[in-house]
Amino acid sequence: MAATSPTPQGSLRQRNVGPATKKPKDVSSPSSDVELDKLVKEVAAKSSANSDRDYKITFAVITFLAFLTRFWGISHPNEVVFDEVHFGKFASYYLERTYFFDVHPPLGKLLFAFMGWLVGFDGHFHFENIGDSYIVNKVPYVAFRSMPAILGSLTVSVVYLIMWESGYSLPACVLASGLLLLDNAHIGQTRLILLDATLVFAMACSLLCYIKFYKLRHEAFSKKWWKWLILTGFALSCDISTKYVGLFAFVTIGSAVVIDLWDLLDIKRPGGALTLPEFGKHFAARAFGLIIMPFIFYLFWFQVHFSILTRSGPGDDFMSPEFQETLSDNIMLANAITIDYYDTITIRHKETKAYLHSHPDRYPLRYDDGRVSSQGQQVTGYPFNDTNNYWQVLPAGADDQKLGRHVKNHDLIRLRHVATDTILLSHDVASPYYPTNQEFTTVSIADAYGSRAADTLFEVRIEHGRQNQEWKSVSGHFKLIHNPSKVAMWTHTKPLPEWGYKQQEINGNKQIAPSSNVWIPEDVVSVPADHKRREKPERKVKTLPFLRKWFELQRSMFWHNNQLTASHPYASLPYQWPFLLRGVSFWTQNATRQQIYFLGNPIGWWIASSVLAIYAGIVLADQFSLRRGIDALDHRTRSRLYNSTGFFFLAWATHYFPFYVMGRQLFLHHYLPAHLASTLVTGALVEFVFSQDAPHHEAAHQAAKASGKKSAAQKRHITARERFEGQSMKGAWIATLVILALVAGSWYFFLPLTYGYPGMTVEQVVRRKWLGYDLHFAK
Known part of the structure; x- marks a missing residue:
């Protein structure tokens, strides 16, 4: 309800006296304020409906473009590329039910096996060598590649939804998702039989689900609250069940949860103080949804793994004799004397x-x-x-x-x-x-x-x-x-x-x-081969408790993962990733001079990395100003800068800095989750730059109403506010379109390296060696 004038002529009694005493209707009377509020609400509702429609249309367009960029030419090359030799092989072993060993958890590989099962592949091809023909060996490789392509496409959509759910403007949503949409590294990694599409998608979903859960903090323990809490835990579980670096998403969400719980513990919190038993319920619910449930899901994928792989295979050597005795057709144990x-x-x-x-x-x-x-x-x-x-x-x-x-x-x-x-x-x-x-x-x-x-x-x-x-x-x-x-x-x-x-x-x-x-x-x-000591009766398959098998496999996985310290020609260090100093050669074909070189979009990566530094500088400058008694930001802007954008920056930091303490081989693809977080920061900072003064106009509008000014003055303030918001949106759109135009140009320029065609001349290859990238056919 708008504020009314306290003067007598504005009273209800005076407006109901006879015609002789009736005065001209004051523009600040209650009825005029009611009409003004009604008008404002109608305009706001109409604007909100139009805004939602714009968001939905843009979301559909972004999603369509994501699928187009990921699926375009996915059948090329029609031969084994880079680490498809590993993950394609593992899918074949699942379909043959043959035991294998890998340092990564099973979920991502199970998805490939599921896709192979859907299309009727029997696992006869084992992806032994890079360059082996899929056509000659009758492998449904497009179906296999479609799984990461689908997840990679949906990741772009999830990034858009993260920005939308966080309350950012349409330009911010378009910019964040557009940087991912036009990124050559994300496209290249999601068009091949590799695990990173699953990892990055699960990481993005964990951020989205937690944001939706956090928005329901005033409806604690409601059905929706529980739903998004459990879905956050499930997304986290899928993340770590694909690769162990998915643990970083737990650090991201866990840090946010700790801050949230710390706020709930505050006796002066705006929503009222919680009793310690109530706080204990909040803590227990989060522990259940974000620790216990994810661990149960994590164990479930290993149970599926053990249930499928019942036959002796190349992974036997990594396991104990007791474990091997649970596998049928174990020749090694049958020959033991x-x-x-x-x-x-x-x-x-x-x-x-x-x-x-x-x-x-x-x-x-x-x-x-x-x-x-x-x-x-x-x-x-x-x-x-x-x-x-x-x-x-x-x-x-x-x-x-x-x-x-x-x-x-x-x-x-x-x-x-x-x-x-x-x-x-x-x-x-x-x-x-x-x-x-x-x-x-x-x-x-x-x-x-x-x-x-x-x-x-x-x-x-x-x-x-x-x-x-x-x-x-x-x-x-x-x-x-x-x-x-x-x-x-x-x-x-x-x-x-x-x-x-x-x-x-x-x-x-x-x-x-x-x-x-x-x-x-x-x-x-x-002992000769025909000696009776080598005669063995038929061996029965034994059983072991699930947890014993799981613990043994975990020990072996962690040990071998830590042994991946040998040098690799395309390995890189964390400090090189934000600046995109080098990539990885995935595939070459000498006859056509075609190559797939795993490399991000340089313009997009450099902009995102610069924005990260700008964000850190803004926060430091704000803290310095506050120490000197200068408050340059309003409460709403500062809250969004520290809480929402800060959450995205936290996601980037927790997915990037831990790699500095790792001793294993590291490659550019390890930076993909952090890069996704950097696109969120970029979109958020564009909105900060172009709309941080809007709350001051809102404050001016409220002050005008409180001071008893006429509705015409109120309307002028509303009009001024709308004009400012329109100018802000215009500025944000201009910045978004300029950035995406530069990124699109870079994306198109490097497409031959991402899609593997067409082949390029020496001059064309040399023009793409921006930072001395070790490309093939440059001579």
Whole structure:
């Protein structure tokens, strides 16, 4: 209700007296105010309806363009591209129900398998090599590629909805979604059989669902409130169930939830103070919806994973013998035989696949760092099987008559190197590469049973083994523990110098627990193939509890993920990503001079990165001004700048900075979730620049009403406000269209590298090497 004048002539009684006393209708009377309010509400309702219609039409256009850019020419190239060799292969293994191992959780790969199942693919093609023809091998590759293309297209729509739900203007929505729509990296990554489309889509959905949940904060525990809380948790679960970097979305949402809970705890909050039991209900609801439920969903995808993969396959080697016994057709376990004393065996490292090896050459007197060695016989890890890998298992005592008796868990043994007739030994001498680890060497039989007897004793410690469990080839994963010093035999991939023929170093690791100490007795070479010891009855498939299988797989996944530290020609560092300093070569075809080079839209990325810096500068400047008593922003503008835009900036930071502490291989695609957040910040900041003064006009309008001015004056203020808003929208549209025009030009210029066609001349390739990108066919 508009404010009314307190003067007598404005009273209801005076307006109802006879004609003789009736005065001309005052323009500020209650009836005129009511009429004005009614008019304003009608205009506002009409404007809102028109605005909603504009938003919906624009949303439909943006979505259509997203599908067009992602699906255009998706059948090219008709051969295996880049990491399709991995994720296409995994889909085939799912369809064949063959066990495989991967460092990523299963959801993204299950989606590919589901798409293959829908189109009737049987998994016969295993995507072995980049360049293998899909046409020749009759693979429905367009269907596989359609899955990430659909998700990538919908991601653009979700970005638009995030801005719309956050209350931003139409230009801001168009700019944020347009930057993603016209980004070459997002297009390129979503047109191939890769996981990042699923990851980025789930991340965007988690932001949207949380915003819708937060908007219902005044309707706590309502059905809608619960719905969006659970959907936020589900989106987070899908994120981390695709790749483990999805954990960063949990950090984003979790940080926002902590701030929200902190505000709820405030006894002076505008909505009234919560009692501690009420606060506890809010905390428990969020813990359930954003931690417990996502974890249940996460476990569910692994249950599906185990339920499908029931046959022995290439992933067996990564799992324990107990796990392998749950898989049908496990040939390795079927061929396992019990190891007896005086058997000759080969021993292979589980992680690096190197054989325990020795040869007559000796360690040098001094290493490169000046340390002195024992000059004993070299013991190394060798990738190929030969007779220098043969070791005979001897009992601990020289007079111990154990011929034909089985070796058991925790037995003390000696290992005789057959080719040189020496005994394995470890002692308190530093290894070539690790001054803290013990050297492994061999000594003569006389010394082994004489002065060096103690140093040649080793304990066979079977992984997860029971007391008196028999040691078996293939299935008997074990750690070889040096008895006197209690170090575990270990190896790693860094090759020895030329004096060691660049073979792997073997040393004694003081940390016994790590799984990298595990070895496998691969075969008993002294037992002929037709010997009755190799005869095995038909083996029944065993079962293991789900959580035991899950924990074992988690350990293996995390270990192998951390081992991805080798250099890669297209790896890049986090500081290079916001500036788009380099990309990744996905595919080339020499005959047509075509190539797919994974690269973002340079103009779009540089603008988004610049806006991030501008946003940080604005916040710092505002804080500095407030410290000096200068309040340059109204409450509404500052609230949006810190809360809404701040939430987008938080999403960018939590998806970017953690990569600085990672030791694994990193590539440009790791920045895609952070880039999506940067487009949200860009759209929000454009609105901040062009509409931050609108609240002052609203305040002027309210002040005019409160001061008792005539409705004509009120109308002038309303008109001025509308004029300002129109000018603001016009300015925002101009800025949006200028930015998107530049981005569209850059997008079109780099399209041949994104879509892989047409082929380009040397001059055309060179023109696209803006920052020295390592493109092919530049000469």
